Structure formats: structure tokens, C-alpha cells
Amino acid sequence: MTDKNALIQPDRGQKAVSIHLIKKDGLEEFTKGLSVPQRAAIEAQKFVGDPGSHAIVPDGEGWFVAAGVADPASLSTWCLAKLADVLPAGTYRRANGEPGKAALGWIAGQYSFDRYRSEPSEEGPRILLTGEVKAIDAAIAEAEAIEFVRDLVNTPAEDMGPGQLESEAESLAKAFRAEVRITRGEMLEREYPMVHAVGRAAGRAHAPRLIEVEWGEPTHPRIAIVGKGVCFDSGGLDIKPGAGMLLMKKDMGGAAHALALARLIMGAKLPVRLHLLIPAVENAISGNSFRPGDVLRSRAGITVEIGNTDAEGRLILADALTRAGEKEPELLIDFATLTGAARVAVGPDLPALFTREDGTAQAIIDAGLAVDDPCWRLPLYDGYREYLKSDIADINNAGSSGFAGATTAALFMDRFVPKGLDWAHFDTFAWRPAAKPGRPKGGDALGLRAAWHMLQRRYTGDHG
Numbered sequence: 001m002t003d004k005n006a007l008i009q010p011d012r013g014q015k016a017v018s019i020h021l022i023k024k025d026g027l028e029e030f031t032k033g034l035s036v037p038q039r040a041a042i043e044a045q046k047f048v049g050d051p052g053s054h055a056i057v058p059d060g061e062g063w064f065v066a067a068g069v070a071d072p073a074s075l076s077t078w079c080l081a082k083l084a085d086v087l088p089a090g091t092y093r094r095a096n097g098e099p100g101k102a103a104l105g106w107i108a109g110q111y112s113f114d115r116y117r118s119e120p121s122e123e124g125p126r127i128l129l130t131g132e133v134k135a136i137d138a139a140i141a142e143a144e145a146i147e148f149v150r151d152l153v154n155t156p157a158e159d160m161g162p163g164q165l166e167s168e169a170e171s172l173a174k175a176f177r178a179e180v181r182i183t184r185g186e187m188l189e190r191e192y193p194m195v196h197a198v199g200r201a202a203g204r205a206h207a208p209r210l211i212e213v214e215w216g217e218p219t220h221p222r223i224a225i226v227g228k229g230v231c232f233d234s235g236g237l238d239i240k241p242g243a244g245m246l247l248m249k250k251d252m253g254g255a256a257h258a259l260a261l262a263r264l265i266m267g268a269k270l271p272v273r274l275h276l277l278i279p280a281v282e283n284a285i286s287g288n289s290f291r292p293g294d295v296l297r298s299r300a301g302i303t304v305e306i307g308n309t310d311a312e313g314r315l316i317l318a319d320a321l322t323r324a325g326e327k328e329p330e331l332l333i334d335f336a337t338l339t340g341a342a343r344v345a346v347g348p349d350l351p352a353l354f355t356r357e358d359g360t361a362q363a364i365i366d367a368g369l370a371v372d373d374p375c376w377r378l379p380l381y382d383g384y385r386e387y388l389k390s391d392i393a394d395i396n397n398a399g400s401s402g403f404a405g406a407t408t409a410a411l412f413m414d415r416f417v418p419k420g421l422d423w424a425h426f427d428t429f430a431w432r433p434a435a436k437p438g439r440p441k442g443g444d445a446l447g448l449r450a451a452w453h454m455l456q457r458r459y460t461g462d463h464g
Contacts, residue, residue: 025049075102228336384408
């Protein structure tokens with residue numbers, strides 16, 4: 001992981017290139033104070049102040065940057081991210097102001113995944129100075145959490161299987177002196193039968209397991225975070241087409257988000273009792289694969305008819321949600337790359353959010369908007385529960401209708417969350433199909449910071 005401390009540093013008056021942030025309709029006023037050669041340089045680069053554009057302007061023996069932004073008075077997280085990617089290596093500061101929350105985008109904009117490259121990038125860092133010294137640690141922590149999600153999701157399944165997720169959880173637990181518990185083998189089959197059933201076909205090399213981490217003072221409010229850890233999803237016997245499998249290394253993106261959120265919580269010493277749960281499996285194909293038409297008995301005792309083996313994520317989550325509920329948390333959050341229907345509904349940028357409580361939904365949405373990590377609420381509509389009826393079991397894992405796929409998946413999981421428990425479910429993509437400033441193509445954290453800032457507000461009153 002890149003040392004983020006090298007990318008944002010306290011401003012102590014050291015030599016740096018100035019970045020002048022300019023709104024498009026303020027360009028004319030800005031250029032009035034420039035020399036004729038400087039105005040000519042701006043015109044030659046066809047800089048007109050559009051957000052995301054910039055120009056290099058000579059200034060005596062040096063130079064400065066003119067950068068277009070939507071509003072210099074209210075910077076977005078990502079408004080400086082492109083600069084962090086395209087400017088020469090060196091040290092920079094914002095002229096006439098502080099970077100604010102754009103500092104995070106500056107750091108995230110310098111991410112690269114070089115694990116498998118024979119010649120990793122050797123570009124030097126672009127360092128941003130800030131006088132808001134107290135904000136540096138928080139920006140670095142969030143940037144590291146984002147990079148953590150990206151690294152895990154970008155890593156191919158051969159190197160990011162259930163065993164590797166276990167190792168990541170153990171490393172996290174060791175770093176923060178948390179308790180870790182791993183359930184596998186015969187005990188997994190007894191205690192978490194649906195996790196075992198989904199993952200058993202992968203064999204010993206990628207054997208299924210339930211990973212649990214607990215941290216914090218027992219007297220603090222208990223919260224649970226659950227992440228879907230399907231390290232590769234072939235679809236099972238309802239096998240996906242080849243094109244559908246190309247991105248299935250990312251099907252553990254929910255687990256990556258859950259681990260990253262746990263890292264933020266523990267790193268900030270949030271006053272909560274944290275229970276992290278990751279059901280980790282590979283949905284493979286072999287002679288002992290679970291089948292369409294099988295009936296599985298869950299940890300909750302609810303029987304599930306298998307309508308489709310490619311709707312496996314909700315099965316393993318059901319057992320994990322049941323376990324989380326047994327501890328009676330006051331809040332339960334899960335992250336899952338659960339349905340293509342959510343992507344059809346809200347696209348790749350917006351995690352679909354389902355909650356039981358209106359107040360919890362609004363708190364997450366408000367927190368996400370404040371930090372440029374938006375979510376969109378979809379309904380837990382009771383009228384669609386009939387789509388999950390089974391003729392021979394308590395419930396079917398695949399809806400009988402082609403409609404409302406994200407909602408029916410959420411309703412399936414709702415069956416396994418104790419009644420009355422405050423529960424939020426993120427159906428996130430964990431992937432960017434195309435690059436945006438500060439957000440390269442590939443694995444990404446979507447909904448992570450919305451959840452984190454909601455938790456900060458809820459348990460510390462911090463709205464920063």
C-alpha cells in the first residue's frame with residue numbers, strides 16, 4: 001500500500017507550486033492580473049475554466065497552475081483528483097485557501113494497482129500541502145480504506161480466495177488487538193449450513209468458512225457489519241456465460257467494504273462494540289455442488305428451496321445475518337455485490353440502499369452526499385414477498401418474477417434479520433467500468449464512506 005503520508009503534508013511555508021482554482025465565469029477577472037505572456041500561455045492551452053481542466057502558466061523562473069472548478073468556495077472531493085494524476089511530480093499548495101475535502105481526492109487520484117506488473121510505475125509523488133493539519137489523519141485513513149478495497153477487489157481469485165480473506169481479517173485483528181474466530185469444516189456444516197453448502201464444491205484449497213472479528217468495550221453500543229465474501233462466482237450448476245464470469249473476482253467486494261469499514265472504526269476508536277462477519281466461499285462446480293431444486297436448512301432453521309445456484313450470495317449472507325442478530329446489535333449493516341438488477345436500476349456509481357428505518361436511510365444518504373459518496377434508496381416493498389414463495393420449503397432463494405430483482409434479494413435477506421433490528425443493506429457494485437478523476441477503472445469503494453460518516457455522526461456527533 002502506498003505511503004499516503006507522502007502525498008499530503010502540513011504546510012510550513014516550504015517551496016511549492018501554487019494552484020489557483022478558478023470558476024469559469026471568473027476567468028476573465030483572474031486574467032486581468034496576469035501579464036501578456038501569461039494570458040497568451042492560457043489561451044494557447046485553450047483553457048477556459050471548465051471544471052477538470054487546467055493550464056500551466058509561467059511565473060518568473062517558475063510556474064503556477066490555473067485549474068477550473070465548479071465552485072472554489074465549496075470544493076468537491078474529486079475536483080483536484082485529475083491534477084494529482086497529470087501534474088508533474090512535485091509539491092503543490094492551493095493559492096488563497098485550503099484543499100478541504102479535496103485532499104482525499106488528491107490522494108486517491110494517485111492510486112495504481114501494480115501487483116502484477118513487471119515494471120511498476122516509477123512516477124514520483126505529487127504532494128499537496130495543507131494548513132488544516134488536524135484533517136490530515138482523517139483524509140489519510142479514508143484514502144487507505146479506499147485503496148484497501150481497491151486492492152482486494154482487483155486481486156484475482158487465485159490470490160484472493162477464502163483463505164486470503166481470512167488472512168486479511170487476522171491481520172486487521174492483530175493490528176487493533178481484536179478477537180478473531182474462524183468456523184470451518186464440520187463445525188461450519190453444523191452451524192452455518194448454507195455457507196457450507198455454497199462453498200463445499202471448491203474443495204480443500206478454497207474451503208468455505210465464516211470469519212468473525214470482535215472489537216471494542218463490551219459496554220459500548222453493539223453494531224454488526226457483514227460482508228459478502230464470494231471470492232469467485234461461477235454461478236454454480238446454473239453456470240454463468242463466459243462474459244458473465246470475467247468480473248467475478250469482484251464478488252467479494254462486500255467483504256472488502258466490510259473489512260475497510262471495520263478498519264476505519266477501529267482506527268478511529270469509535271465508541272462501539274464491533275462484530276464483523278464475513279462468510280467466505282467460492283461458488284464452484286464439482287460433483288458435490290448444491291443443485292437447483294435442493295432444499296437447504298439455514299442456521300435460523302428456515303428451509304430454502306434453491307431456485308438458482310447463481311443466487312448464492314444471499315444464502316451465505318442469511319446465515320451470517322442470523323449469527324449477527326443473535327448478538328442483539330442496535331445496528332446491522334451489510335455490504336454485498338448482490339444483484340445485477342441494482343445496477344440496471346441505479347447504474348454503476350450508486351449503491352442501492354435498503355433500510356427498515358427511514359431515519360437510518362436518511363442519515364446514510366445525507367452523510368454520503370456530504371462527502372461525495374452518494375447512495376440511492378430502493379424499497380423493501382412487502383408486496384413482492386410473494387415472489388419468494390416455495391411449494392416445498394419456507395422460502396425460495398430466487399424470485400419467481402423477473403421484476404424487482406434487487407428488492408426481492410433484499411426481502412430474502414430481511415427474512416433472516418431479527419424483527420425490530422435497525423438494518424441497512426448496501427447492494428454495491430464495488431467496481432468502476434470506466435475511469436473518473438480520482439477513481440480509476442477497476443475495484444472501488446462505493447457506499448463505504450457514506451456508512452462511515454453516518455457512524456461517526458451517530459456515535460460521536462462529529463459532522464466533519
